Amino acid sequence: MQYGVAYYPEHKSDGELDHDMELLTASGINTVRMGEFAWCRMEPEEGKYDFEWLEESVERLGKAGIRSIICTPTACPPAWLVHRHPEMLYVDNRGKKRPFGGRRFYCYNNPVYREYSAKITEEIAKRFGKSPYVSGFQIDNEPAQEASGRCHCPVCRKKFSRWMENKFKTIREYNRRSGNIFWGQDYEDFDQIKPPVNTIEVSAWQDMPVYFENPTLRLEFERFSSRSQIEYQNIQADILHRYTDYPVTTNGTGLATNSIDYYESTKNLDCYGFDYYPGLRDAAVDSFPYAFARGVKAGKPFWVMEFMSGGGHRFGGSGRVQPNPGALKQAVIQSFAHGADMMLHFQFRTFPFGAEQLNYAIVDMDGVPRRRYYEMQDTAKLLTQLAPVERAEFSNQAAVCVDYDSHWALRIKPVNDPDFQYLDYAGRMYRILAERGYNSDVISYDADFSKYKLLVLPAAFITSGAFQMKLRRYVENGGILLATFLTSVKNKDNVGYTETLPAGLTDVFGVSVEEVEPIFAGNQNQVHLTLKDTETDSGDGMWCDLLGGTAEALGTYTSDYKKGAMIVSKNSFGKGKACYLGTDLGERAMGELLAGLCREAGMAPSPVRAEKNVEVVHRVLDGHDYYYIFNFTAGDTVVKTEVPVYDYLKGCVYENDIPMERNGFVLVKRWRQR
Amino acid sequence: MQYGVAYYPEHKSDGELDHDMELLTASGINTVRMGEFAWCRMEPEEGKYDFEWLEESVERLGKAGIRSIICTPTACPPAWLVHRHPEMLYVDNRGKKRPFGGRRFYCYNNPVYREYSAKITEEIAKRFGKSPYVSGFQIDNEPAQEASGRCHCPVCRKKFSRWMENKFKTIREYNRRSGNIFWGQDYEDFDQIKPPVNTIEVSAWQDMPVYFENPTLRLEFERFSSRSQIEYQNIQADILHRYTDYPVTTNGTGLATNSIDYYESTKNLDCYGFDYYPGLRDAAVDSFPYAFARGVKAGKPFWVMEFMSGGGHRFGGSGRVQPNPGALKQAVIQSFAHGADMMLHFQFRTFPFGAEQLNYAIVDMDGVPRRRYYEMQDTAKLLTQLAPVERAEFSNQAAVCVDYDSHWALRIKPVNDPDFQYLDYAGRMYRILAERGYNSDVISYDADFSKYKLLVLPAAFITSGAFQMKLRRYVENGGILLATFLTSVKNKDNVGYTETLPAGLTDVFGVSVEEVEPIFAGNQNQVHLTLKDTETDSGDGMWCDLLGGTAEALGTYTSDYKKGAMIVSKNSFGKGKACYLGTDLGERAMGELLAGLCREAGMAPSPVRAEKNVEVVHRVLDGHDYYYIFNFTAGDTVVKTEVPVYDYLKGCVYENDIPMERNGFVLVKRWRQR
């Protein structure tokens, strides 16, 4: 694995640079990322380039066996450019220009800015594209972060009108499909259309609640903005690809920002890269982002471009707690276990100045190596030991499906805000499967479903006819499908279906949705779940789709006026089964339901027993089963195994019990007597 | 009663329209409201009108015995109008124009918009004013809703200067009466006066707390804005009245928005109409809005133009819970019991598109009739059975007085925010009276007081000399008056009285206010109440007016340094009694006090026993007493009666116990042996 840190040679005096280079080369890492905010040093005056400082560091590191990821610096346009072209500034949803002085204050659609961005990218590509000391390129920094994903400037406005015209052709057609007649909003022509007043970015202040807007218009603006940013990124990607064979990517903000469709955005990139800052003090690191990352480019290895490095002061308000001893190492190995091909800590040494001054890093401001440095050193060593198993494969038989249209639509019109969040809910399904011993993939609606025995489909709010057909075929051909409440409610125009719900799928599931409501604390009721071997009671949660129809009732209400009503169903359809979960269930009931379906699908749980805060990741290499085990409990623990396993690093065999230290990890191989 | 739904034929394809018409005509309802947001269909291009689609639906329904309420569409000006006259847009208190894309984005004072509004209204009036299938007209939609009641555009600014000049004549007089010398704010002329920076609309974001403003100016701006909206409404009302004899009204937002004085606004309307969305799941429906509605036009029947229809998705954030089975029916009958002459569910069928897409309705998006539809059908039938008692009268002997000046003044300068809300407090008095068996009216300061034995006057913060005199006469002539803390503190200029409080009334009450303070959790003390037959202890609440004077002390403090101080008083004055309640009391003590005063006034409580969550509404028809009983408890219950009563619908007699189902209602008649 490529393992290392972000580093900023442009911040350093010569003496500091020497000191840091010594520490870097002694640390055992093999990768350093540089250059992302240094435009004003790369091009101090328009057209006058200076890359010597960067070339020198690249070479110095390279000669010590450390290769560099080179970033384009476009997240921070220099003062001279902003001064000459203030029209390139980002305009937020209140009509305010972002001022120079932060970052990400540019409009991605502005043609002038696109031209300047192309020029600096080309210079970088030329100089570093063939360097033997380089191993890849990062475009820009955290696109759409800091609520910069929904520009409302005049350029965007005009372009959005054209986008709408291009899609709907006639204004009559747009008026019809979007239901503009509601609140009497038929437009006369596309030029009258403006980007909606608000964005759904969390950190942007909202003038008017987003649900006041036409949902069709709103969803198109999400798509348009996502697409525009991808266009901007691809200008750089295309240039870089012309000059280099090294991988080119960017560092998305993963599940945090969500204003770019990563399935789309990575098509022209060589891998999916993202930043991840999980808590490492007495906390299980959520591996859902890794599973999502692995699914973005259909199983290709992904890059973690920025990752936690410690605690202390923090960019942004109060400080951040330190990782437990061992937690940093554990987290890096966990990402490796989940298929990461790169993992870079942010960052090597604490900044004394600038907006992120004092912020935690691997080495403190004074340059003295302390426990986090030494833990990084250990980790680097360990990764070398693990190199032989790096090419092990995943063989998951269950998948959780996610989609940006459904995600955006549920943000535009929430159903149980803030408790129900689409991606969190998908993550919950993923986690409960894992705790029951079933690793799963996280895949897009466009993925190949045929290799999965169980497909979990949380809140597929928006479906196309083609997707409905894809689900139908999946079940017909023998798959087990579990869909939840809020399935197939709207079409791709973000307009509700006027057929009975789940639209286009009532025969597949054998159910019709008879009545819906959100479930809050005040209207919770009891559900009884009857599975093959178990009976479980649970409260309902989040939402309720009361079900009619001919399917078998796995779950029914047992209290209040809903008593007797079906809420979880199973239907045989073709060679498969289609289940509908009309509400959210408690942890135990959800576990029983998911595990029951896995067993029904003929899947076996991991013989090394996963549970809450004990994660087990299954990989297969040359026909052998490997299990990474991570102890996220707050102390030492013992993990049970049903088969004898061999400790890959320690060389011993465990018959039943695998002892684990706090924040420890073990890699075991299934032991086969030959 | 006119009973039905809102419906939007302009949203529908021909097939959908046929389907809906069938359901509508089969449902038993007799009224449908249409047209409120359809300007862009009524006048797709300036001056080109198209009403065929609406006429067709009106006729189709009319022939099936369902009459239509026709709305003017002015809440949603069409795109062509906004495009040609952007100066008509509403300007909020931050100086921002409301954009096209929501609703209510117009300025009610803008002369251009007034002209266009008049024209479309006249077209509607001409076409539908004499139609035999129509039964009334609604002007616009929810005036002042969505913080649209305080426009700050240049037209409003100039007009406000003239309003001030007209009222105060000379700037010297305005400076004097408003105390502009405070913070040195004497104006040189009226043109320097601007509308205050903020509104007190809850949903508008506030730049500067409202209490930073001159309170005289602020109150005048409230009055000016209210008056301007009434002017705008009356342009339409006058046109409609010229063409039709059917009732003309609008749908206010009742006690929710409060930026229009409904006593004023309904003078030129034929009845008071309002929208009401109470919770119907395990909740008592508050009847205070109905009592208020009945009082707006001095006892005239009122219209509920929009009412709950169900749960599920919701316009605005999270969804909404479904009504209990029976709750919809119960709520409709309750409104009937309280004097509603119209009750329209919002709305018939769920919108698939637009800002309110998926929002609950009587029939779901798929057009399949389910439990809410059948309950509406039952309700329609039931209303037919109740028709003979529709003309029964109210004969309440107690009244609660409310006033917009006091309400606005207490919002401008709150005393115990957010706990003390003027209208909520009036509602509390109303409710406790009802729970003790005394129905009361809710009336304006201009109402005829002479027919009431007991007058409750909550927080009459602003009084005129004339109103003080009216209260004085009421008591002199034998009435019992209960005023509360914060009585007669300010004059009509929103300026404090410099006489001892309650200003102008110290002799009537026999008290003087000696010291005041808010009561929070941290400074609560104990009060002892001594009435004729009962002794009660209670905590104090909200506010405290410590009383001096010669009145009889009904209540005194028993703890801390306030020990012994009078806080509830009674004074004989003329033939009547004037009581002053210096603080808020707990439920029991307040009930004892109010019931005691009712008894002292010679009033008898309902023989059918009301209590918490059991509402009893008394009506009188041809000399017979009728009691509507509503069970809002969360289960079945038994209601006690002191006299035998006859069940109007079931035909049986109850001697002592009236059994009631959850969400049930009973109409009984007092049984008289002849």
Place this chain on the structure above:
Amino acid sequence: MQYGVAYYPEHKSDGELDHDMELLTASGINTVRMGEFAWCRMEPEEGKYDFEWLEESVERLGKAGIRSIICTPTACPPAWLVHRHPEMLYVDNRGKKRPFGGRRFYCYNNPVYREYSAKITEEIAKRFGKSPYVSGFQIDNEPAQEASGRCHCPVCRKKFSRWMENKFKTIREYNRRSGNIFWGQDYEDFDQIKPPVNTIEVSAWQDMPVYFENPTLRLEFERFSSRSQIEYQNIQADILHRYTDYPVTTNGTGLATNSIDYYESTKNLDCYGFDYYPGLRDAAVDSFPYAFARGVKAGKPFWVMEFMSGGGHRFGGSGRVQPNPGALKQAVIQSFAHGADMMLHFQFRTFPFGAEQLNYAIVDMDGVPRRRYYEMQDTAKLLTQLAPVERAEFSNQAAVCVDYDSHWALRIKPVNDPDFQYLDYAGRMYRILAERGYNSDVISYDADFSKYKLLVLPAAFITSGAFQMKLRRYVENGGILLATFLTSVKNKDNVGYTETLPAGLTDVFGVSVEEVEPIFAGNQNQVHLTLKDTETDSGDGMWCDLLGGTAEALGTYTSDYKKGAMIVSKNSFGKGKACYLGTDLGERAMGELLAGLCREAGMAPSPVRAEKNVEVVHRVLDGHDYYYIFNFTAGDTVVKTEVPVYDYLKGCVYENDIPMERNGFVLVKRWRQR
């Protein structure tokens, strides 16, 4: 002591004025403050002055023995001035002009406004500078209050560029020292620099979190804005000083607003004046603001220009509770005990009109004297009796050091927001010392340290090399220094030190900071404190600086992975001791630590026993010890004394027990048998 009220003769009719004058002269007070918002009466038209009304009141009061503080009225420019010069309006951090209609809506840097301010000040100075009835002058009102301390208008912008140029000379130097390379923000010239988008004023709405800004730029803007306001104030101070020998000051908002450096701002003023509105109902009045005030001008008496007068209605939202009987008197004596030379209640009589209408005062709106008036009368009498001890001195041997750079820097980049507030934390140290019997001074970094045996230095986040040297000398010469976490982290450019922390002081303390993190509820651990005679356990809090080094460990962690790590240290250095407190401690442990250090420094606690809610203030007159004792407990109490004391007012002697009433106070003198 000068004791009295604020009064507004310009609000009054002749009859009201006569009434009030009678009450004022009968009350026993000796001082009245007038004129602060009356510009529009003093200069009703440009250049036409009218001071007769004010002169008349000054004379009338003067002849009755009451002297006047005259205010300049510049907080409220008149309508005619704003109308003619709208460019003088304040521009907030969103680019919005403050409108006329509130107060403090001017820009302190605007040259036109400075000119007009100078003219009105000169007129006042001429007329009142020599009056025998005057005793001092107040400039403006509450500078920087209501978020008016960070103007962003074009004048400020230009001036700020010049400020930066003046300080850093070349843009290259500024880029270097501020680390503008971070996020690639090197400027080309000083004209490109704008004031940061946000202020750190609490009541101003923030566009972008403050920590997004360059911290060097941000701190300079704090200094620039503070300095600009001082400049503005000094224009007036200089004019007044030219015409009068009476003291000239202004009324700051003390520790509440903090956007002006009071150490700087009072250099050209004759004393420090501030406004203070503590709660007086069952509450201890915090004396930290008094100790701070005494330290502003190195021990000079201070003025309390506005002080609580009661409860009831309130300027700003909900009302305010009344003081306990006696609490007003107690609070005035407390301020006297702490060295106040003036104490003026705000205000004499409740305003009927304007933004502060109904707001509490000594006398209610109706002009009837009630308990607060009589309590003021008593207090005035009492102060006369205490006059002989007024010149007693303070002889505190401990001091708490505070500084604006550290304060601002911790607001710009908070560490544990909102729990950790710099000034509150200093106040906590002060309070715990007092409860252990040690009065302390609160002093600036520029104060003379040599007279203190113990110096407490909370979170000296920013230090200069010179200040580091000053601390070093203090300890070398025998002082005991207690510094806390976050000491010497940054230099005066608000840039982090790259030496090991506490930078420049590791040898003095014998420690190095090894690891830092915030302490929240979730990562708290246990600390054990070993002092000479006591062992104490405590949780940690706020922040953690884990310590390495050779110092003696007074405190070590006892739990989790920090177990055994040093967190409180003591080091002998020269003749003194330097202690480092790496975390916050609980009340008891902090008390033990502070008391232990006091004892080690050879200090003795007060023989009259202070404790929580019993404050003891020690003064020395002619070699005699005086102790003011204040009972802030919620009832009567008994205070212990270790030596016989003599009650100064009652004339009795207490051997062991001093009985005290609720809200009582006693002045005792140490009894010496001769």
